[in-house]
Amino acid sequence: MKIEKAETSRRGMIDYSKLGFGKYFSDHMLIMDYEQGQWKEPRIMPYQALAIEPANITLHYGQCVFEGQKAFRGIDGKIRLFRLDSHYKRLVNSSKRMFIPVTPEKEYKDSIVKLISIDREFIPVEWGTSLYLRPFIIGMDNTLGLKVSDKYRLMVITSPVASYYDEGLNPIRIHVNTEYSRVVKGGLGEVKAAANYAASLYATQMAKQKGFPQVLWLDGKEHKYVDEVGTMNIMFVIDGKLITPSLEDGTILPGITRDSVLKIARDWGWDVEERRILFDEIRDSYKRGLLQEVFGTGTAAIISPVGELHYKDEVMIVNNGKIGEKSQILYDTITGIQYGKLEDKFGWLTVIEDEE
Ligand code: PMP
Numbered sequence: 001m002k003i004e005k006a007e008t009s010r011r012g013m014i015d016y017s018k019l020g021f022g023k024y025f026s027d028h029m030l031i032m033d034y035e036q037g038q039w040k041e042p043r044i045m046p047y048q049a050l051a052i053e054p055a056n057i058t059l060h061y062g063q064c065v066f067e068g069q070k071a072f073r074g075i076d077g078k079i080r081l082f083r084l085d086s087h088y089k090r091l092v093n094s095s096k097r098m099f100i101p102v103t104p105e106k107e108y109k110d111s112i113v114k115l116i117s118i119d120r121e122f123i124p125v126e127w128g129t130s131l132y133l134r135p136f137i138i139g140m141d142n143t144l145g146l147k148v149s150d151k152y153r154l155m156v157i158t159s160p161v162a163s164y165y166d167e168g169l170n171p172i173r174i175h176v177n178t179e180y181s182r183v184v185k186g187g188l189g190e191v192k193a194a195a196n197y198a199a200s201l202y203a204t205q206m207a208k209q210k211g212f213p214q215v216l217w218l219d220g221k222e223h224k225y226v227d228e229v230g231t232m233n234i235m236f237v238i239d240g241k242l243i244t245p246s247l248e249d250g251t252i253l254p255g256i257t258r259d260s261v262l263k264i265a266r267d268w269g270w271d272v273e274e275r276r277i278l279f280d281e282i283r284d285s286y287k288r289g290l291l292q293e294v295f296g297t298g299t300a301a302i303i304s305p306v307g308e309l310h311y312k313d314e315v316m317i318v319n320n321g322k323i324g325e326k327s328q329i330l331y332d333t334i335t336g337i338q339y340g341k342l343e344d345k346f347g348w349l350t351v352i353e354d355e356e
Contacts, residue, residue, distance in 0.1 A: 001041065001042050001043070001044065001107075001110070001111055001114060002041060002042070002043040002044070002045075003043075003044045003045075003114075003118070004043070004044070004045045004046065005027075005028075005046070005118070006027040006028060006046035006047070007046070009027050009121075010024070010025065010026070010027055010047065011027075011121060011122065014122075014160060016124055016160070019124060019129060019160055019161055019162035020161070020162060021132070021159075021161045021162065021163070021164045021300065022132065022134075022159050022161060023159070024159055024160055025047050025157055025158065025159050026047065026119035026122040026131070026157075026158045026159065026160070027046060027047055027118075027119055027122070028044050028045065028046060028047060028115060028118050028119050028158075029044070029045060029046075029047045029048075029115075029155055029156060029157045029158075030042060030043070030044050030111050030112065030115045030135075030154075030155060030156040031043045031044075031045060031153060031154070031155050032103070032107065032108075032111070032153070032154040032155075033140070033151070033152070033153050033154075034101055034140075034151060034152040034153070034154070035150075035151050039101070039103065039104055039107065039154075041107075042107050042108075042110075042111040044111065044114060044115055044118060047157065053142045055142040055143060055144060056138075056139075056140065056141075056142055057139045057140070057141045057142070057143055057147075057149050058138040058139045058140075058149070060144065061139075061146055062193075062194050062195050062198065063098055063099070063100065063138070063139040063148065063149055064098070064136060064137065064138045064139070064193065064194040064195075065091065065094035065095055065097075065098050065100060065136065065137050065191065065192055065193050065194070066094075066134060066135065066136035066137070066192055066194065067087050067090065067091045067094075067133070067134070067135040067136070067192060068132065068133070068134060068192075068299045068300065069081070069082060069083065069084070069087040069132075069133045069135075069256075069299060070082050070130040070131065070132055070133065070161075070299055070338070071116050071123060071130060071131040071133065071158075071352065072123070072130045072131075072338045072339050072340075073123045073124065073125045073129075073130075073339075074338075074339050074340030074341075075339050075340055075341055076340050078340060078351055078352075079116065079117075079120060079123060079351070079352040080338060080339075080340060080349040080350065080351055080352070081112070081113065081116060081349065081350040081352060082299075082338055082348060082349060083256050083260070083348050084109055084112065084113075084350050085109075086256045086259065087135075087256060088103075088105060088108060088109060090191075090192060090254065090256070091103065091108075091135060091137075091192075093190075093191055094191035094192045094193060095137060097188065097190075097191040097193065098188075098191070098193055099148045100137050100139070100149075100152055101152060103137070103154055108135075108154075111156075112133065112135070112156060113350065113352055115133075115156055115158065116131065116133070116158065116352050117352050117353070117354075119131070119158055120352070120354075122158065122160050123160065124160045124161075124162070126162075127335070127339060128162060128163060128168070128335070129160065129161065129162045130160075130161060130338075131158050131159070131160055131161070132158065132159045132160075132161040132299075132300070133156060133157075133158050134156065134157050134158070134159065135154065135155070135156045136154070136155055136156075136194075137152055137153065137154045137155075138152065138153055138155075139151070139152055140152055140153050161300075163301065164298075164300035164301040164304075165213060165301055165304060166213075169303070169304075169305065169323055169331065170305070170307075170323070171305040171306055171307025171308070171318070171319075171321055171322065171323060172213050172214060172304060172305070172306060172307060173211065173212050173213065173307060173308040173310065174212060174213075174214055174215065174216050174229060174230075174306050174308065174309050174310065175207040175210060175212035175214075175215050175216070175310050176215070176216045176218070176279065176309055176310060176311040176312075177203050177207065177215040177216060177217060177218065177223075178218060178223045178311075178312065179203065179223075180202060180203035181199075181220030181221075181223075182196060182199050182200045182203070182217050182220065182227070182228075183196055183199070183217075183220055183227070183251045184220035184221060184251065185219075185220070185221065185249050185250060185251055186250070187220070187251070189227070189249075189250060189251035189252055189253065190247065190250045190251065190252060190253060190254065191253070192253060196253075197231070200215075200217075200231075203215055204230070212310065213230070214229055214230030214232075214296075215229070215230065216228075216229050216234065216309065217229070218279055219249075219251065220251065224278055224279060224280070225245070225276050225277060225278055225279065226245050226277040226278075226279055226282065227245060227251055227252055228245075228252055228253065229296040229304075229306065230296060231298060231300070232255070232257075232296030232297055232298035232300075232301065232304060233245075233252065233253070233255040233257070233258035233296065233297045233298065234294070234295075234296055234297075234306075235258075235261065235293075235294070235295055235296075235297060236277070236282065236285075236291065236293070236294050237291075237292040237293035237294075237324060237326050237327075238282075238285045238290050238291055238292065239285070239290040239292070240271060240292070241270075241271040241272070241273060242261075242265050242270050242271065242272045242273070242326065243272075243273045243274075243275070243277060244258065244262070244272075244273075244274055244277075245274070245275070245276065245277050246274040246275050246276060247274070248276075249276075255297055255298060255299075256299065257297040257298050257299055257302060257303075257334070258297045260297075260334055260346075260348070261297050261303075261330055261334070262274070263346055264330065264333055264334070264346075265330070267345075270326075279311070282294075282309070282316075283311065283314070283316070286309075286316045286318075291316070291318060292318075292319060292324060292326075293305070293318065293319055293324030293325075293326055293327050294306035294309065294318045295324070295327045295330075302331055302334050302335060303327050303330055303331040303334070305318075305319075305322075305323040305324065305327045306318055307319075307321035307322070308321065337349070
């Protein structure tokens with residue numbers, strides 16, 4: 001691994017009292033290039049602008065995948081990276097679907113740990129804050145012909161962050177989208193391809209203009225089944241049962257927070273169901289007074305309670321617009337593990353040692 005340290009630090013530019021999400025970047029970034037059929041040695045270098053030709057294939061055709069994961073400064077001062085292996089595996093799945101060559105596991109994991117270690121001073125300390133890592137891979141050929149790229153660049157940048165939504169853990173208002181489709185069966189929904197996010201922008205912006213921070217996505221064909229909420233997986237508590245859409249259709253991203261919630265809930269012996277969910281079932285449960293909690297799960301917000309669902313002319317107020325009991329205990333448990341307050345019983349953490 002080649003390491004070139006930054007001569008001056010960007011730390012002075014950061015307002016730790018107003019971190020927001022993804023506004024500030026640490027001093028270093030990781031780059032690994034793929035050329036002539038192989039991945040080259042990883043390089044850690046100062047965070048800087050890239051020189052990319054206007055004909056860069058990704059700028060035109062979007063052959064790009066990414067990840068989003070976090071490192072935490074624990075209550076004992078130690079740094080813990082959450083579910084490195086699961087994020088690596090998902091990056092590989094996304095890469096395969098986009099015909100991007102598989103990143104070598106050891107180089108990837110070792111260099112991410114090194115990158116965090118070098119920029120450890122950027123990791124904020126307050127509960128609820130963390131260092132967000134954004135690994136991504138782009139095609140690097142320069143051509144206007146539509147094809148799979150021959151050259152690629154993997155990069156990892158890191159950003160000290162606070163809460164993703166301005167609302168924090170306060171329940172958000174959601175617009176149920178019945179008009180636009182983000183993904184369809186046979187499309188890219190189950191991978192983290194940039195294209196999915198491009199497809200979500202218009203409907204999300206329309207919802208924002210109406211005062212909703214996020215949309216609930218229904219299936220892309222009939223707009224009848226529940227898919228995801230914003231850039232999160234969705235979960236419902238109906239009559240005491242934790243219910244979430246299954247992954248079988250390939251339209252839903254297998255969220256790592258989703259998986260963590262399901263593992264914890266099953267470990268506690270909760271009644272859990274992964275299955276297709278008709279949105280009409282949610283409306284019906286609401287009318288019968290059985291819809292107790294709705295929340296999104298994702299790396300950025302961990303648990304994001306939904307306080308209101310707006311569907312056509314109907315408004316469903318969930319749990320009086322307050323965070324539910326199950327949502328709260330799941331948030332406390334996952335963050336408890338991440339900040340080293342609770343035991344890492346599932347083996348999810350990589351502890352990052354001090355630099356020698
Ligand atoms: N769905 C989509 C579309 C997402 O972008 C994300 C965020 N990665 C998730 C779900 C949640 O996944 P995770 O829990 O791995 O962050």
